[in-house]
Amino acid sequence: MFVPINSKLSSFGFFISIIHPTFINFIMKKSLNFLLLCMISIISAGTSLHAKPIRILVITGGHSYKTVEFNLMLASLGDNISFEIAELPAAFDMFLPENRGKYDALVFYHMWQKITDEQAKNFSECISQGKPLVALHHSICAFDDWPEYFNIIGGKYFHKPTTVNGKEFAACTYKHDLQMRIRIADKKHPVTKGINDFELFDEAYKGYYIEEGVTTLLTTDSSDSNAIIGWTKKYGKAKVVTLQSGHDVPTFESPDFRKLLKQAIEYVAK
Numbered sequence: 001m002f003v004p005i006n007s008k009l010s011s012f013g014f015f016i017s018i019i020h021p022t023f024i025n026f027i028m029k030k031s032l033n034f035l036l037l038c039m040i041s042i043i044s045a046g047t048s049l050h051a052k053p054i055r056i057l058v059i060t061g062g063h064s065y066k067t068v069e070f071n072l073m074l075a076s077l078g079d080n081i082s083f084e085i086a087e088l089p090a091a092f093d094m095f096l097p098e099n100r101g102k103y104d105a106l107v108f109y110h111m112w113q114k115i116t117d118e119q120a121k122n123f124s125e126c127i128s129q130g131k132p133l134v135a136l137h138h139s140i141c142a143f144d145d146w147p148e149y150f151n152i153i154g155g156k157y158f159h160k161p162t163t164v165n166g167k168e169f170a171a172c173t174y175k176h177d178l179q180m181r182i183r184i185a186d187k188k189h190p191v192t193k194g195i196n197d198f199e200l201f202d203e204a205y206k207g208y209y210i211e212e213g214v215t216t217l218l219t220t221d222s223s224d225s226n227a228i229i230g231w232t233k234k235y236g237k238a239k240v241v242t243l244q245s246g247h248d249v250p251t252f253e254s255p256d257f258r259k260l261l262k263q264a265i266e267y268v269a270k
């Protein structure tokens with residue numbers, strides 16, 4: 001039969017036609033699309049890992065603040081961070097073992113003073129057993145008569161002369177409405193990465209105690225402030241970040257401060 005030769009030729013012809021440039025182009029486009037899909041999947045997997053949902057419990061009370069603007073700042077931190085506000089003294093209940101599962105990290109924006117022995121025990125145990133914490137601004141001034149609080153946040157603003165570990169501290173001072181240069185101490189730290197030195201219009205504290213051995217995150221040259229204005233440490237099993245800044249709306253609205261707060265929350269909660 002004559003057909004085999006013809007059919008061989010026609011098969012060859014078909015083979016040639018399938019490797020025609022248009023076909024190669026088509027295959028390459030398909031491959032690129034596939035590669036792109038793979039990359040998107042990898043990136044979104046990375047994003048969802050990075051954007052782990054974090055429920056923060058913000059402890060307030062003992063100091064007034066602009067609640068609307070403060071809450072706007074909290075709401076701006078990203079879809080992965082949700083928040084609830086609990087005001088002291090009622091908020092002491094949130095440190096009880098049965099309530100600790102309702103949030104992933106604490107943010108302090110209180111300046112509460114009174115605390116009973118029972119409340120102090122639940123409070124410190126909640127954190128030492130692993131509930132992470134970001135302490136802001138006037139929360140450095142809370143609990144004048146509870147020295148364990150100084151150990152939790154790694155610092156303390158003194159309203160009156162106070163002795164810590166045998167060292168005497170005079171009453172601290174504060175100054176409002178200062179234009180401050182905030183310097184990043186370690187640009188590779190997860191709390192400060194991607195943030196350059198920046199300006200804040202804020203209130204400074206001077207003369208406050210800082211625990212030895214904390215890791216410095218932020219400093220300032222302002223003569224009305226301590227040099228170290230941001231640090232991190234461990235308290236028991238929990239990571240703690242303390243930021244002195246955060247008095248009022250200019251800071252709440254600062255993109256740099258918002259990024260700092262977001263990264264601090266993500267760092268301690270990790």
Ligand SMILES: [Zn+2]
Pocket residue numbers: 137138203246247
């Ligand atoms: Zn203030």
